[in-house]
Amino acid sequence: MTLKLTNSVRGAVACALLFAAGCASNHPPPNPTPTAATTGNGDVIPRIIEQISEVNLRLNLFFIAKDPLPFRKANYTLPGHKRSTLEETDAWITKRLRGCGYTVTDDVCEVQAYACDLTKPRHHTYAKPAHDAPFYTVRNLYAKKTGRRLPREIILLVAHKDSQSWIDSPGAYDNGVGTAALVEMARVLARYESHRSIWFLWCNEEHKPWTSVIAANNCRQRGDNLIAIFNTDSLGGKSDADIAAGRKTNVTLYTAPEGKRLADLMAEVNDAYKIGLVQSSHLRPRPGDDDGSFVKAGYPCAVANLGSYPYVDSAYHEAEDTPERVDFVNVRMSTQATLAAVLRLDRAP
Numbered sequence: 373m374t375l376k377l378t379n380s381v382r383g384a385v386a387c388a389l390l391f392a393a394g395c396a397s398n399h400p401p402p403n404p405t406p407t408a409a410t411t412g413n414g415d416v417i418p419r420i421i422e423q424i425s426e427v428n429l430r431l432n433l434f435f436i437a438k439d440p441l442p443f444r445k446a447n448y449t450l451p452g453h454k455r456s457t458l459e460e461t462d463a464w465i466t467k468r469l470r471g472c473g474y475t476v477t478d479d480v481c482e483v484q485a486y487a488c489d490l491t492k493p494r495h496h497t498y499a500k501p502a503h504d505a506p507f508y509t510v511r512n513l514y515a516k517k518t519g520r521r522l523p524r525e526i527i528l529l530v531a532h533k534d535s536q537s538w539i540d541s542p543g544a545y546d547n548g549v550g551t552a553a554l555v556e557m558a559r560v561l562a563r564y565e566s567h568r569s570i571w572f573l574w575c576n577e578e579h580k581p582w583t584s585v586i587a588a589n590n591c592r593q594r595g596d597n598l599i600a601i602f603n604t605d606s607l608g609g610k611s612d613a614d615i616a617a618g619r620k621t622n623v624t625l626y627t628a629p630e631g632k633r634l635a636d637l638m639a640e641v642n643d644a645y646k647i648g649l650v651q652s653s654h655l656r657p658r659p660g661d662d663d664g665s666f667v668k669a670g671y672p673c674a675v676a677n678l679g680s681y682p683y684v685d686s687a688y689h690e691a692e693d694t695p696e697r698v699d700f701v702n703v704r705m706s707t708q709a710t711l712a713a714v715l716r717l718d719r720a721p
């Protein structure tokens with residue numbers, strides 16, 4: 373995640389209206405109002421989301437943010453290894469997905485590492501790459517489920533899998549947790565027969581340019597009908613005070629009215645399935661992060677789930693963003709809420 377902090381609320385509202393007006397031709401998301409199929413004893417969603425495993429989330433995260441992979445950088449290769457830690461991360465994700473029966477596809481992209489400017493404020497020391505900085509070939513990875521009933525309607529889950537290219541940080545919250553959450557959701561949904569298509573995308577956002585831009589533009593060029601986009605970035609990352617108080621937080625950021633419907637859905641499923649998050653939502657002042665790449669490409673039904681906003685993790689973009697600090701109960705709850713929202717949309721009439 374790369375947060376650029378804010379202008380006025382007035383600007384934010386104007387921006388949201390502009391995007392709403394500019395995207396009026398887009399399909400609205402289906403109405404996820406509870407029906408007989410999604411409430412009471414016939415509701416399959418509780419049984420699916422309870423399969424999200426805290427143990428798996430922990431194992432996944434420690435693998436990609438500690439041992440054997442300390443980072444996920446195109447510009448860092450472990451001594452004696454042939455591939456960068458980011459390529460090794462891709463290989464690990466691909467192996468996990470294939471093990472669940474998915475076919476993995478990719479976009480090939482060229483990126484540079486950010487430069488590091490230590491005169492800039494703490495947490496924000498990334499800087500424009502030098503003009504002669506080397507390019508690296510990196511990939512967006514996809515696993516796709518095709519819907520049985522409405523295959524052309526696509527629900528997209530996104531997480532950036534890379535860690536910070538300008539420093540050596542494990543990037544546990546940013547965004548090892550989102551990467552691990554998507555791998556776990558893909559595992560849980562492997563044998564689920566979806567009504568709509570559900571796509572998983574692992575992209576790169578800590579190198580330049582962000583590869584979610586390429587993913588979003590490819591979707592736009594093909595005319596993919598993305599009806600909802602959930603970016604999971606820094607799930608459960610929150611203030612030291614919230615950690616001390618044991619609060620389990622989730623904030624859903626939206627940019628346009630279509631996104632607000634998804635934010636409202638996050639609150640609804642948190643209540644309906646008694647997930648127990650302190651759930652809130654927030655209007656972004658402008659499109660941001662990987663969901664913003666899709667908003668800019670003409671898909672306003674995009675939100676980000678994260679632990680706090682403004683993002684107040686004390687180790688944000690620092691070497692101290694380690695997996696030992698991660699609140700896995702919170703990550704599990706946020707993953708369950710995200711999955712519940714996806715399933716509500718999938719099963720809507």
Ligand SMILES: [Zn+2]
Pocket residue numbers: 373374375546578689
């Ligand atoms: Zn970041």
